[in-house]
Amino acid sequence: MPAIEVNNLSKHFGHTRAVDGISFSVEKGEIFGFLGPNGAGKTTTIRCFMDFIRPTGGSITILGKDAQKDSVELKKHIGFLSGYVHLYDKWTGQDHIDFIKALNGTSDSSPALIKRLDFNPELKTKQLSSGNRQKLGIIMALMTEPEILIMDEPTNALDPLLQREVYTLLQEEQQKGTTIFMSSHNLAEVDHVCSRVGVIRQGKMVAVEKISDMKHKRIYTVRVAITGAYNSADFKIPGVENETTNGGGELILHVKGDLDPLIKKLAKYTVHEIEIEHATLEDIFMEFYQ
């Protein structure tokens, strides 16, 4: 049974289809990255998970329970981090931690997290920098040792050292069996932490794949230097999406899929130099984003 299962989820705000019939699942113990450009529907999906907003259609099942009907029971097992950490300005960090402890009534690992993230819980939250607010948000999400972690941009506003610490924390949580669902804009972060990703664009799911499979996608950039003139019509091949000339007879071609038809066309010419680059993860994501 998947830890999170989303079936045909949609959420409309008037005529705006923020999320439009998405389906995917997250397996127990995996770190799932949820990617997409701004306004793609990531936060809306997460808010539906948390029952902050009610879906227009479809269903969300978390740990085998309905995210809406059983939301109170489910929240005993969910740690949540918002994309922008909202805090009570007049409270200290410790007040927040005590509040969560009182309401969740489960185990509390906040002292260890406070030490590890080097956080001062005695300050009022209005005095905290955005990085320290994020630290407190992470402590609040992790302190109850949840089975599921739902995090919207977990390393927002953190410096690179703390980002690395958070990645380690998340990987340790995963080793304990925690399922982590995180949205992110940081592709390096996703590459480093996640085992699988889902890409959402304009409210629709455009891909759900393992990072390793994505990396092996057959997307290439081919740079060819041809001696003499060439007919650009020869390179109007299915899968060869882009064709640019870099002066001096050098062609830059972006190829999706099989390279063979292009190689066969190039065989008609005298190729002075050829360089075939495998697309980076960023290039691959950009393919989905655009």
Add this chain to the structure above:
Amino acid sequence: MATLIIKLIKDKRVSIIIYCAAAVFLVWMYMAMYPAIQLKMTAMNDVFQSYPEGLMKAFGIEQLVFDHLENFLAMEQFGIIWPVMVICFMAGLASYSIAKEIESGTAEVLLARPISRLKVLGCRYLAAVLILLAFTLLSTLIVAPMAAAYNIDYVFASYVKTAMVGFLFGWAFYSASIMFSAMFSEKSKVAMSIGGVAVVMYIFKIVASLVEHLGWMKYLSFFYYFDANEVLVRGNIQALSIIVFIGVIILCSATTAWYFQKRDIAV
């Protein structure tokens, strides 16, 4: 549950102290003034007699004889100042309870916890009603020890009755305010709405007292049902007032629960 109730009381402790202190201070001021006013009652009555009858009616001044403390307080304190204080206090508590949480995004901190929306609402509601009860009892019954301290005669039962009807008046306004708070996601909208409702109700009461054929308008005003002259001076509690206030409380509270349960909290 206690955590949520204590949280609201703790967060609003400064407002609670300010409102309670202001109410006590006003009563103390009136007590200190009353012996002097009693001595100059004849001269003051002459001044009041020169006022237009409509103006007197508009402000609910029926008897200009301050021979009893209750007449004086009905006009000075419980006729307008106390109801206005209660309306502002309740609107503030109600807007803080829901709209401010949504506006500032802290609703996410609350709703990410294993508590139902109805429980969150119920705890906030209960905390506010407890605060209202404490404020009402303090601001009305404080008259007894203060009057005793200034050797002024008073009818204790009238203050108990005023506290009872005043509490229902405040609760009805709180119910309407929390309903607006559940519907809107901004504090300012809640304040504007409940302020608008209060002003319109007050205008209805004035118009009803000035224009005979529009007398029915008084029934649309909470200020008619909380009539300080009736309850404090005459010691009467009108059954209609109790029915209307309880009806409004039930209707607004049920609407709040239904709407808050179904609405999107963060968009």
